[in-house]
Amino acid sequence: MQFNINKSLEILERTPLVLETMLNGLSDEWIKNNEGPETWSPFDILGHLVHGEKTDWIPRMEIILADITDKSFVPFDRFAQFNESKGKTMKQLLDEFRALRKQNVERLRSKNLRQDDFARGGIHPAFGPVTLLQLLSTWVVHDLNHISQISRVMAKQYKGEVGPWVEYLGILTVGRRQEAVGSRQ
């Protein structure tokens, strides 16, 4: 599948409602437990997504599209949510994410990007040159990645309860490490 801005927006626009449907009103055991030491709970992941809306995708797009010489991205802080989410409820994080995503999608639409804009570039702190097409594709995959992760983290809470079926449920024994990597941006 090739990058397409409208098909990307199909995903980016629905993610807040997907997360709300998955998480709003759940018991704390489903949303505050993680997969073990140094892994993230659904609550931590929501904070990470909120921080990304503030500092990552759209600010990096603005750098790419701006009439400036220095196209370097600011490195992303993947632990910011541990402070920023303190004292908040899951409902607050879901609301905050929805509002930020709405603004960011409007911002993206307001640019009326054309085919040649997607080839414009910026400088990633680890990778060097990247394009707007790659940044926007990564934004989409990043949403789907964390939806997948949230569902897996929740599944693992019942790992001890499924008895012999654990053998058929690969989800209960994989994962975890990939997000130590996947949450870098």
Add this chain to the structure above:
Amino acid sequence: MQFNINKSLEILERTPLVLETMLNGLSDEWIKNNEGPETWSPFDILGHLVHGEKTDWIPRMEIILADITDKSFVPFDRFAQFNESKGKTMKQLLDEFRALRKQNVERLRSKNLRQDDFARGGIHPAFGPVTLLQLLSTWVVHDLNHISQISRVMAKQYKGEVGPWVEYLGILTVGRRQEAVGSRQ
């Protein structure tokens, strides 16, 4: 986390709406593509979930709770959806799943299960003796497993578009095999 019927229902009851929010109205490329040969698309997975509602969880619960001697479960057909979903739209599968799940949750609630009921057992075709607690826990994990899988399959459609970020997105390089196992029940 220990099995709890109300916390299990929190998940089982919301899955139809989660799937609808994730999938309804998406372009065919998101829902009809899979991860490669012998893997499933989101459309295939929905058909599998529909078939499970008809032949797996509740029928097996009924066997466990029935006053009969032969407690053997009927083996689950994990390829049934390839015939059953033929000619259907994603919207039809989502509606069918929602209606079946509603009935099944009502059926489960109508049993007014008590703590000692969860220890009652049936005979799985591969594992032998399993309990109602294990069956219901597996039902919950199975939902979460397939939500996670759907999100991963969709993410992979952009694998060629993210450029160097592929290195940070573990989701793009894992998976697939686990469902060849995970879809057995």
